[in-house]
Amino acid sequence: MAVPELVPRRTIGGIIAVWIVAALVGIAIAVFVPLGWRAQWLAVGLAACLIVSFVVQLSYGRSQGFTQRVGASVLGAFVVLGILSLGFGLASLFSV
Structure with missing residues (x-):
């Protein structure tokens, strides 16, 4: 018989952690990739x-x-990377 959790851990931290990883990956791509x-x-x-x-x-x-x-x-990682790619596109329009 399974015992129910009395106070389950919050899972929003894991979701936001993936969004932060997506932002860091996007920034790394902006810096290191042609x-x-x-x-x-x-x-x-x-x-x-x-x-x-x-x-x-x-x-x-x-x-x-x-x-x-x-x-x-x-989905959050997709949105974060989409916003960063929009920034990449705008930066390429106005780069010298």
Whole structure:
């Protein structure tokens, strides 16, 4: 018989951690990747965020809401990387 958790751990920290990883990956791509390859590396960065999301959410050890937490993590990472790619595009328009 499974004993229910009296006070379950908050899972929002794991979701936000993946968003921070996405921001760091996007900044690293901006610094180290040439202009022509940034779009491809953003896709690789999003795939890495998916793997990080699985690892973080599996480390919680809770099956309730697993897919929602992974989905929120990846969707947030997608938005963060999308905003950064918008910044890349605008910067390339106005670069000298």
